[in-house]
Amino acid sequence: MNITRRRFLTVSAAALATPGRAATRHDWSGLALGTAVRLRLSGASDHQAQRVFRRVAAVLTQVEADFSLHRDSALARLNRDGRLAFPGEQMLRLCALADRVHRATGGAFDPSVQPLWLAMALGHDPAKARAALGWSRVRVATQEIRLDHGMALTFNGIAQGHAADRIADLMRDEGLENVLIDMGEVQALGHAPGGVPWRARIAGPDGTGLAELGLSNRALATSSPFGTTIGNGHSHILHPLGLPVLWQTASVSAAQAAVADALSTAACLMNRTAIDSALAEFPEARLEALS
Template identity: 30%
Template sequence: MFSDQVESFSGPTMGSTYSVKYVQRRGTPAKEDLQRESEAILAELDRQLSTYRADSDIERFNALPAGSCAPVPASVRELVAAGERLSVESEGALDLTIGPLLDLWGFGSHSHGEQVPDAGAIAAARQRVGHQHLRIDGKQLCKDAPVQVDFNSIAAGHAVDRVVARLEALGVDSYLVEITGELKARGHKPDGTPWRIAIEAPHDNERVAQKIIALDGYGVSTSGDYRNFFEQDGKRYSHTVDPQSGAPVVHRLAAVTVVDPSALRADGLSTILMVLGDERGLVFAERQGIAAFLVIREDQGFITKSTAAFDRLFGAGDKQ
């Protein structure tokens, strides 16, 4: 007698980890086959998108001078186009070419330690930032300035969407896929309960659940400034850098969670809202119909706010 059961596999990827939980049914491929298929996608994306390996497709493009074009895989073009849409939508709050500024402040893949740069160095780095310097020409990616592309704000979400699409094509209809913290879930477990995930409260050194939500067909991304930062002369500098000011953001938003059918879009939107902050971010999210849950610093503690779209999905909950 075959009964449905939850199976899982996991491993390292993108400098972090991934995990897949799914319901194994009669006729579902063997776990080893699903793991091999998933890891083949992750390995391919690493070869294409990683800024931590000089032989990746995007790093080879990044090494080219201004005025260059190079053929790139379809997924690279797809991500550049997605980044362009998010950048236009957010009026520049997300920019895939922000790498030189992240490196300058010590948060990038090619940085040399955390530091507070002077205004001249920021101005010079900003000359090498701007999605408008990129264009797609057929199967080629071109640049008219010496910009470099960094997909870290959307690559993990894209990886989730790719793995999920492959699992569904192979007949998996209930799953929870998590890649470096970005995730998506669909369906129910054998006992009929939904997949649930915890939205973390922003504590520097411990993991505490702020809210538990049940997911079915949605991707989730959380961005926060509470783990990756440095302090100098008593001031805290977040790893979230505003492409327009060239400096780390200064506002009360400690963390934001975005829920969207596309994990890629959730990934990008959570970055955008962290850049915009609690006030501008909430206005933007409401205007765009984004399901977002914000954790905001107030006095010595935190308050939470959620958008109408989030409340429709998960209930208003506590607005302490």
């Protein structure tokens, strides 16, 4: 696998500093979701900062425990066994959103592409892998999620946005109103220092700037199919029907990072008419860049 776009997660948050006292800054770094994590909190007490850091780490650990393809997660067990009994709330929630985006995009967004992804990455026959695809064949219920024989799922096109949304909920619960969460998918709460919107830059896979916009209480996701390549230079974003990638970069903003994440992923595989039709199903979403 060749990765040309740097993936990381940073969280910058500002608490209300005690009047008459200079705002203190607390930093924390670690690893989660297979990438480096950096947290910066300004204006909080030592106690609050440590509590926030612990809670963020716990959220990221839980997201990995649910959706990682590289550890003994709920998703890995589902793919291995073909069934997952009594799936957790977050798994059911993400399945419901994935189903909604799948329908809105005419099937371009399809978490069942994992067998095809593996075939392309390993140089195996993609035709055989396509026989195991089909989100409509996934049976989701509160008692069990079940896959047909040979099927496997990936939530890599939506889970990072989901993680950003969960961290945003945590920050709101902590009373932190001005927060920037950047993990490739950006979730911006409130305002940047100075009371202005947070600034986000949209770039193509080679780093060339495409657009810049302000964000306040809004998320932004950018997908570049060839920012990461698999196998012999194949796009890491794959259409379940084997149709070609149509765009080098697609960027979508929405109230939820998971929505923006999934729609930007699917947009790379859709013509402009289909993109507009999909966005109409999510009135809060906007196409911010397409190249």
